[in-house]
Amino acid sequence: MDDFRLRDLRTTAESLWPAATAEDWDRVGLVSGRDDAPLRRVLLAVDAVGATVDEALDRRADVLLTHHPLLLRGVHSVAEDTAKGALLARLIRGGCALFAAHTNADAPAGGVSDAIAERLGLLGAEPIVPGADPESGLGRVGRLPAAETLSAFANRVAGILPATVGGVRVAGDPGRPVERVALCGGAGDGLLDHPAVRSADVYVTSDLRHHPAQESLEASAAAGGPALIDIAHWAAESLWLEGAAERLRALLPGVEFRVSGIRTDPWTFSVAAESTG
Known part of the structure; x- marks a missing residue:
């Protein structure tokens, strides 16, 4: 197997989804991680949330690649008593980088x-x-x-x-x-x-x-x-993940690219209103 590094994923992602094509308000690319870290396993998901971070760490992924950026708006602290700070800390301690391809992948x-x-x-x-x-x-x-x-x-x-x-x-x-x-x-x-x-x-x-x-x-x-x-x-954006994984597999042979099966849609149930007619 080729000895790929995180920098290879960054270069490959840039060729597929150039950062310059992202909207001005967007925040794409590497969120955490270092270029010389080994690249063996990557998990793709729509969102970086507790469940997908757990999955990435359980699978010993080197990178969690998400569509939605974790640090998009108004983040002034990554202290671990904040939700996003806690997620980042877990990823960093677990040796898993975080990367986002958002409007540049749309x-x-x-x-x-x-x-x-x-x-x-x-x-x-x-x-x-x-x-x-x-x-x-x-x-x-x-x-x-x-x-x-x-x-x-x-x-x-x-x-x-x-x-x-x-x-x-x-x-x-x-x-x-x-x-x-x-x-x-x-x-x-x-x-x-x-x-x-x-x-x-x-x-x-x-x-x-x-x-x-x-x-x-x-x-x-x-x-x-x-x-x-x-x-x-x-649901709509989840359809992109498998195609993205296929393109990455072709360009980085030997690296495992897996699509998360976890639903990160925020809604868990609905209740129908009773008819008053």
Whole structure:
């Protein structure tokens, strides 16, 4: 087996997901660890939380590679009486580095949105907002091989995702025919007014808020626009992990890349409201 080091993972990740393509507010790359540390086992997960840190340490992983950065906003202390400080301390003591590929992994070919488009079988998928590379950019828009009802398409969406408490929420006429599909991995309500989304039959994304969703539907009633499908953030982005692991395996042969099977969606159960009618 080749004698790989952490620096090799950093170089390889940069070739796949260049840090310069991340959004300005994002914090990607190496969070903790040293370049000359041995690289033998890597665990991939959407989130760095207690359960995935436990799994990484139990598997004696040298790196926990996550989609979401642990240190993204307003962190001024990593003291061990803070949640994030405690996680970092455990990783460091366990000899496990932490690395994040976030918005730089959303946009490129093979990224998060591409993974969703591929699973849905979209044809001719292209970025909603193109980047410098024509094949990269925010979101994707493409066509189904044949039109189907919104209800059937919603079931198709549910079928490609791991189960979550929130499931798949849909806004629109169940019998509406859909063929042109826009989507955005992660929280995508910032693209609701984009022409490529407005001209689609349905828009699939996560974390749709009440007012933006309501305003989009009102605009659709007045002038045409997409039905909306809201999917769990973790579930959508988890689809990227196996493809990322495959690319890393091909470029770093002999290093074990394993995808975590732990669900880090934050919701654990739901309770239906009782009807008063």
